[in-house]
Amino acid sequence: MKRIYVNEDWCLGCHLCEYNCAFANSGEADMAAALKGKPLFPRIHIEEGDKICYAVSCRHCEDPLCVKSCIAGALQVKDGVITVDQSRCVGCLTCVLVCPYGALAPNENGVMQKCELCLQNSCGEPACVKGCPNRAIVFEERSAVL
Amino acid sequence: MKQYVIIGNGTAAVSCVEGIRSIDEKTPITIVSEELYPAYCRPLISYYLEGKTDRNRMQYRPDDFYETNGCTVLYGKTAVHLSVRQKTVTLSDGQTLSYDALCVATGSTPFVPPIPGLETVAKKYTFLKLDDALALEQAVTPDSRVLIVGAGLIGLKCAEGLSTRAKSITVCDLADRVLSSILDNACAARMQTVLEQHGIRFLLSDTAARFDGNTAIMQSGEQIPFDVLVLAIGVRPNTALVRESGGKINRGILVDAQMRTSLPGVYAAGDCAEGMDISCGSSRVLAVLPNANLQGFCAGVNMAGGTKVFDNAIPMNAIGFFGLHALSAGSDRSDEPGGAVYEESDGQHLKRLFLKDDNLTGFMLIGDTARAGIYTSLIRRQIPLHTLDFDRLKQTPTTAAFSKETRKKAFGGAV
Numbered sequence: 001m002k003r004i005y006v007n008e009d010w011c012l013g014c015h016l017c018e019y020n021c022a023f024a025n026s027g028e029a030d031m032a033a034a035l036k037g038k039p040l041f042p043r044i045h046i047e048e049g050d051k052i053c054y055a056v057s058c059r060h061c062e063d064p065l066c067v068k069s070c071i072a073g074a075l076q077v078k079d080g081v082i083t084v085d086q087s088r089c090v091g092c093l094t095c096v097l098v099c100p101y102g103a104l105a106p107n108e109n110g111v112m113q114k115c116e117l118c119l120q121n122s123c124g125e126p127a128c129v130k131g132c133p134n135r136a137i138v139f140e141e142r143s144a145v146l
Numbered sequence: 147m148k149q150y151v152i153i154g155n156g157t158a159a160v161s162c163v164e165g166i167r168s169i170d171e172k173t174p175i176t177i178v179s180e181e182l183y184p185a186y187c188r189p190l191i192s193y194y195l196e197g198k199t200d201r202n203r204m205q206y207r208p209d210d211f212y213e214t215n216g217c218t219v220l221y222g223k224t225a226v227h228l229s230v231r232q233k234t235v236t237l238s239d240g241q242t243l244s245y246d247a248l249c250v251a252t253g254s255t256p257f258v259p260p261i262p263g264l265e266t267v268a269k270k271y272t273f274l275k276l277d278d279a280l281a282l283e284q285a286v287t288p289d290s291r292v293l294i295v296g297a298g299l300i301g302l303k304c305a306e307g308l309s310t311r312a313k314s315i316t317v318c319d320l321a322d323r324v325l326s327s328i329l330d331n332a333c334a335a336r337m338q339t340v341l342e343q344h345g346i347r348f349l350l351s352d353t354a355a356r357f358d359g360n361t362a363i364m365q366s367g368e369q370i371p372f373d374v375l376v377l378a379i380g381v382r383p384n385t386a387l388v389r390e391s392g393g394k395i396n397r398g399i400l401v402d403a404q405m406r407t408s409l410p411g412v413y414a415a416g417d418c419a420e421g422m423d424i425s426c427g428s429s430r431v432l433a434v435l436p437n438a439n440l441q442g443f444c445a446g447v448n449m450a451g452g453t454k455v456f457d458n459a460i461p462m463n464a465i466g467f468f469g470l471h472a473l474s475a476g477s478d479r480s481d482e483p484g485g486a487v488y489e490e491s492d493g494q495h496l497k498r499l500f501l502k503d504d505n506l507t508g509f510m511l512i513g514d515t516a517r518a519g520i521y522t523s524l525i526r527r528q529i530p531l532h533t534l535d536f537d538r539l540k541q542t543p544t545t546a547a548f549s550k551e552t553r554k555k556a557f558g559g560a561v
Binding site: 007 | 550
């Protein structure tokens with residue numbers, strides 16, 4: 001299936017993906033209305049190390065530890081995409097405890113949210129990919145890196 | 147006719163079904179369920195009392211799960227005898243089931259010590275099952291004074307769940323701190339403060355010596371009047387079925403990395419099982435939901451003739467009370483040769499990383515818990531710390547501390 005992949009050699013560390021993600025999932029039509037003056041809760045974040053940076057969002061693992069560990073049955077796999085049923089989540093953070101990529105975080109209300117590839121929101125395709133100025137984030141079919 | 151039998155109907159049983167069905171789509175599965183309900187999210191019973199979930203949302207799987215997966219569930223029954231030679235289990239109603247492969251997922255039972263006068267207490271409960279929560283929901287009124295014996299995870303989640311329903315809640319424990327099996331003094335004190343801020347009163351280093359109706363007479367001599375008593379002293383794995391058939395038992399039913407017990411054709415998973423904890427190098431009962439799920443799936447695959455090992459189990463606990471979260475994983479082996487602790491602490495947050503030689507063996511985070519799973523993965527995968535930038539990683543869990551090659555695998559291809 002198509003997943004999001006990043007190329008750390010091309011990432012500029014501009015954080016635009018975080019803004020585009022938060023906007024795409026805000027339900028608002030206007031970016032300023034959605035984000036201005038508000039704390040940002042994106043489902044992607046930039047990791048920064050020595051002279052490198054890159055975006056991290058859910059890897060949609062084939063054997064997802066978060067789904068298996070969820071005490072509320074709120075994390076589910078649908079057609080390979082890992083989604084969270086926020087009405088079931090109790091905010092226990094077990095998924096944060098087990099995700100090897102640090103890809104899950106609670107929203108402003110303590111309920112978990114994660115990258116669902118923008119398949120359910122108005123963007124319809126990953127907003128982080130669409131808005132990346134240097135094509136450091138792509139949405140495509142790949143196999144494992146051996 | 148070939149069939150699989152699962153004793154128990156909790157998390158491990160459900161994922162055992164999923165494990166079987168990943169290999170064998172057809173062979174019938176019979177599930178023996180002591181409880182009268184389809185599998186539900188057991189750890190949510192305190193959230194149910196708190197009003198954060200309801201019976202419908204607590205269902206672990208969709209309504210059609212058993213039907214879709216070709217399972218027959220026998221509700222209200224238990225397994226009372228196992229014959230390994232004949233490959234049969236006898237149930238509490240006298241019925242006998244034959245099996246080709248059996249999974250024992252019987253969970254655990256609250257331990258209730260014989261405290262003198264306990265029989266004089268009218269309203270006394272344990273807190274492990276949905277029925278316990280439903281009974282407490284009925285028993286506790288806004289006028290109730292609740293006494294909880296046991297300041298472990300079960301007792302404290304019960305206290306949190308009841309905090310807005312009861313007039314007062316008192317928790318006692320013989321230990322000198324809350325959550326004594328999981329937290330050290332400093333961490334426990336921080337959690338206790340939050341609970342106290344929400345009106346929960348503690349009597350530590352003290353416990354009920356005897357009861358006289360609605361009064362607990364403590365070891366210290368103090369008398370505590372109460373209306374509802376909750377006994378949350380501990381749980382014991384349900385091992386009898388396997389033990390009485392000659393299977394190897396320690397605290398739990400001993401299993402190998404394929405979830406096989408010492409009895410041929412018999413597997414075990416979940417809170418009744420005891421397997422290797424790689425963070426401490428010895429076998430332990432790891433009675434947490436993620437472990438039950440992973441063990442159950444592994445058992446199911448192997449029962450159906452597949453090959454699966456679950457050989458990186460570690461303790462993993464997400465504990466939260468009134469919005470303060472503590473995440474922990476692995477073991478503290480810092481007092482062993484080659485052991486060390488990295489610690490950061492301020493008034494709000496606490497971080498302890500437990501190191502031994504070239505490995506992270508465990509951690510404890512309170513407050514700032516973001517991306518804790520990156521630490522957990524280092525323990526589960528036993529990654530040598532010299533292969534990454536640990537000085538960076540100890541400050542904040544980040545995959546940027548991994549080697550470029552590791553990052554390429556993680557973010558450049560399917561995982």
